[in-house]
Structure formats: structure tokens, C-alpha cells
Amino acid sequence: MPDEIQQRGGVPVLVCDPAGPSITSEQDAIDLIGAAFLGAEAVAVPAHRLDARFFTLGTRFAGEVMQKFVNYRLLLVVVGDISGPLAASSALRDLVRESNQGGHVWFVPDLDALDARLHSRG
Template identity: 80%
Template sequence: MADEVQQRAGVGVLVCDPAGPPVATVADALDLIGAAFLGAEVVAVPASRLDADFFSLGTRFAGEVMQKFVNYRLRLVVVGDISAHLAASAALRALVHESNRADHVWFVPDLDALDARLTAAPR
């Protein structure tokens, strides 16, 4: 499957292929943002595609990527199991908790959980 824009819970979502290229630089994130302009409001990126630096907050990579999505008024959703990363970092646990309380960046275990969040989210 290639990255594709899907309608999920009435929202255009760029669902990224788990086998797609890694997101290891801000330029890689900007490529996803560009692809989203084909009709998506949300970009769902598998956690497996994110470089390990994304989950190591000291690198500031996650903050740079998240800020790009906010600047372009797109919602970023990290999809998948990140429990190993959470176990290793209290700061990451706090970031995920706060992000999931807000509306711009979410961390969800799977696409079904994303659908539930989109259904409940204000438009």
C-alpha cells in the first residue's frame, strides 16, 4: 500500500504506509505535509516510520516535526505501539499525555482508535 488519502470518520486522512520511507529529517516531514495537501487534514504516520530521534526528546526532532504540522494547520497522528519508548522516558510520557489532551498531535495505538478520536473531536 502506498501513502493514500482516505476519508475516515468524515475527515480526510493521509494514511502513511508502514513500509514507506522513514521520517528521519524535517525535510521528510515536510514531504508528508506536501502530500497531505491532496485533501487531508490529518496525517497518520506509523510509529515504525519515525526515526528513533523522534522519541528521544533531547534531540528536539519531535518538537521540530510537530511544530511544522501545527504551522501548516495539519493534525499529526502517530499510530502504533510506542510503549518501549514510553517506558524509557518520563518526558516522553508527559508529552504524549499532554498531546492527547489537545487537538494538534495525537498518539494512538491503531487506526480504529484514530477513527474514534476523529468521531469525538470537534470540527
């Protein structure tokens, strides 16, 4: 499945292909943002496509990627199981908890959970 814009919870979302390339640089994030500008309000990225540095906050990679999405007013949604990195980092647990309370970056276990969040956001 290629990356495609889908209506999810009444919102156009660029759903990224699980088999797509890894996101290893700010430029990769900017490329996703560019693809989203074809009509999406959010980008759903499978967690396993994010470079491991994303989940190691000391690298600042997560902050750089997240800030790009905030700057372009796009919701970034990390989709999938991140229990391993969460177990290893209290700072990451705090980031995920705080992000999920806001409207710029969400961490969800699957697309069904994303649909539910988007519906409830109304």
C-alpha cells in the same frame, strides 16, 4: 499500500504506508505535509517510520516535526505501539499525555482508535 488519503471518522486523512521510508529529517516531514495538501486534514504516520530520535526528546527532532505540522494546521497522528520509548522516558510520557489532550498531535495505538477519536471530535 502507498500513502493515500482516506476518509476516517468523517475526516480526510493521509494514511502513510507502513512500508514507506523512515522520517529522518524535517524535509521528510515537509514532504508528508505537501502530500497532505492534496486534500487531507490529518496525517497518520506509523510510529515505526519515525526515526528513533523522535522518541528521544533531547534531540529536539520531535519538536521540530510537530511544529511543522502545527504551522501548516495539520493534525499529526502517530499510530502504533510506542510502549518501549514511553517506559524509558517520563518526559515522553508527559508529552504524549499533553498532546493527546490537544488538537495538533495525537498518539494512538491503531487506526481504529484514530477513527473513534475523529468521530468523537465531531
